[in-house]
Amino acid sequence: MQTKINTVEVCENIRRLRTLQNYKAEEVAKKLGISKSAYSELENNKTEITLTRLQKLSDIFNVSYDFILNAKATDYQHDLKSPVALSGSDLGDDHQKDEYFLQRLFEKLLTTIDKMSTK
Numbered sequence: 001m002q003t004k005i006n007t008v009e010v011c012e013n014i015r016r017l018r019t020l021q022n023y024k025a026e027e028v029a030k031k032l033g034i035s036k037s038a039y040s041e042l043e044n045n046k047t048e049i050t051l052t053r054l055q056k057l058s059d060i061f062n063v064s065y066d067f068i069l070n071a072k073a074t075d076y077q078h079d080l081k082s083p084v085a086l087s088g089s090d091l092g093d094d095h096q097k098d099e100y101f102l103q104r105l106f107e108k109l110l111t112t113i114d115k116m117s118t119k
Contacts, residue, residue, distance in 0.1 A: 011045040013071050017061040018043075031060050051110065066106065 018028055029039035032053065041047040049057075051065075058065040 008045050010049060010069055011043055013068050014049075014057060015043045016071075017057075017063065017068070021061060023060075028057075028060060032056055051107065 018025065025039050025043070026036050029036045032039065034042075038047070042049060042053075054065045054068060058068055061068070063071075
């Protein structure tokens with residue numbers, strides 16, 4: 001079973017990223033392989049976001065999914081139209097390894113939470 005995420009903050013972050021990167025909802029929907037109405041439901045917190053979809057969104061917006069899950073409004077640079085911290089790709093090798101480790105740890109945590117919630 002896939003772990004699902006469904007929070008208002010995450011949906012707001014997705015909307016902010018789309019807006020700040022000058023994407024139309026239709027464009028992101030197409031990249032995700034879903035209809036515009038399905039994408040609208042995602043942004044408006046009317047449907048659950050799977051980890052697979054979260055990963056696709058992080059690829060589209062060129063941010064880590066940790067950023068999508070945890071960014072606050074102050075984490076965005078409005079004048080640059082992009083988030084403050086994109087991903088470990090702009091950092092050194094040690095930071096990339098740390099980011100990879102944290103992403104895997106986060107995935108395991110979500111899987112554990114999902115298993116616990118289904119018991």
